[in-house]
Amino acid sequence: MLTREFKPWHVPVFLVKYAYLTATRRPVLVHFEVTMRCNAHCSFCDYWKTDPSAKASELVSFADAARFFNPMVITFTGGEPTLRRDLEDIVSAVNKAVRLKYMTLITHGGMLSPERGRSLWKAGINQFNISLDYLDERHDMARGIPGLSAKIMRTVPRMREMGITGVRFNTVIKRDNLDQLLPIVNRARELGAGVNFSCYSDAKNGSTEGVIERGQRQQLEETIRELLAFKRKTRGVITNSDYYLEQIPRYVRGEITEPCQSGMRTIHVDPMGRVKRCPDFPTDFHWTAFKKYEPINCNACYYACRGEAQAPLRFSRVQDIMASPKATATENYLPGAVGGAAWGRGL
Numbered sequence: 001m002l003t004r005e006f007k008p009w010h011v012p013v014f015l016v017k018y019a020y021l022t023a024t025r026r027p028v029l030v031h032f033e034v035t036m037r038c039n040a041h042c043s044f045c046d047y048w049k050t051d052p053s054a055k056a057s058e059l060v061s062f063a064d065a066a067r068f069f070n071p072m073v074i075t076f077t078g079g080e081p082t083l084r085r086d087l088e089d090i091v092s093a094v095n096k097a098v099r100l101k102y103m104t105l106i107t108h109g110g111m112l113s114p115e116r117g118r119s120l121w122k123a124g125i126n127q128f129n130i131s132l133d134y135l136d137e138r139h140d141m142a143r144g145i146p147g148l149s150a151k152i153m154r155t156v157p158r159m160r161e162m163g164i165t166g167v168r169f170n171t172v173i174k175r176d177n178l179d180q181l182l183p184i185v186n187r188a189r190e191l192g193a194g195v196n197f198s199c200y201s202d203a204k205n206g207s208t209e210g211v212i213e214r215g216q217r218q219q220l221e222e223t224i225r226e227l228l229a230f231k232r233k234t235r236g237v238i239t240n241s242d243y244y245l246e247q248i249p250r251y252v253r254g255e256i257t258e259p260c261q262s263g264m265r266t267i268h269v270d271p272m273g274r275v276k277r278c279p280d281f282p283t284d285f286h287w288t289a290f291k292k293y294e295p296i297n298c299n300a301c302y303y304a305c306r307g308e309a310q311a312p313l314r315f316s317r318v319q320d321i322m323a324s325p326k327a328t329a330t331e332n333y334l335p336g337a338v339g340g341a342a343w344g345r346g347l
């Protein structure tokens, strides 16, 4: 039920912390964007265009910010966080700064060797979220990294052999990968990993190439039904709530109108320590001058971090929580923050 380093008694303790953070309207999940630099070349994201000189202004440590927010879930993201050679030091310092937390890393996986995975695991990472939108070469082409999907498929089993139990694929549902969603789930299951889906939007840089077209809506709805049916049979591999998956066709049909609560449960801290409500909004203030966010009338996206924050705690979520897959992440236990780590800057 829990990854090895967590015990069943952690669940109620996490829930108490969750209740406290919610009651005091403090972020449950903090994303630390440790760099904006990236060596992939995704067409739907401009981070790879970041000037290398930006490295000079990146914070050496996020520990003070972590201590200040004292969140329940901490995600290290980017850009591509593994570009930072001092990432282990950053993770380790945050690990020491916050007592009760669950730490994840979002990466494209191109530089994630099993050995790097082990050193980050030792530094305190509980879960590796590896972007994977296709099982075949389409993934390599979309990311501009030759051999990427094959490398990921070689790396994950070796990480699992090393005892790294927290591995999850971050899969963006988009125009040309509807045929890949169930195969990715099945592959994850074989590997003892999980899958967290998020829905594509053009909010990052205006690229509409992944936006699901009107003519695909029926196929999308059928695919979502299949994913939900998979979840009913096998809980724990797909880590989204049923609610979030159910809402995706509504979003694609333009029917979601409720205000976005980004910034209320999840925030992003950029490499210089400035806070923004979501990955695609500008920064508002430095973390030392943090002010609580209010809901906003924006429907530019339906990323998992947005949709999961609004997911009600249904019985199916309790079933998710009680599921016992080989590699289920503790994050499954955290209502409202569940999908948050799925969609950082490093998609």
Ligand code: SF4
Pocket: 203, 260, 261, 262, 277, 278, 279, 280, 281, 296, 298, 299, 300, 301, 302, 303, 306
């Ligand atoms: S809908 Fe929310 S999370 Fe999405 S871009 Fe708008 S403010 Fe950000």
Ligand code: SF4
Pocket: 038, 039, 040, 041, 042, 044, 045, 046, 047, 048, 078, 079, 080, 108, 143, 345, 346, 347
């Ligand atoms: S989506 Fe992720 S991997 Fe692609 S360029 Fe942006 S940060 Fe890099």
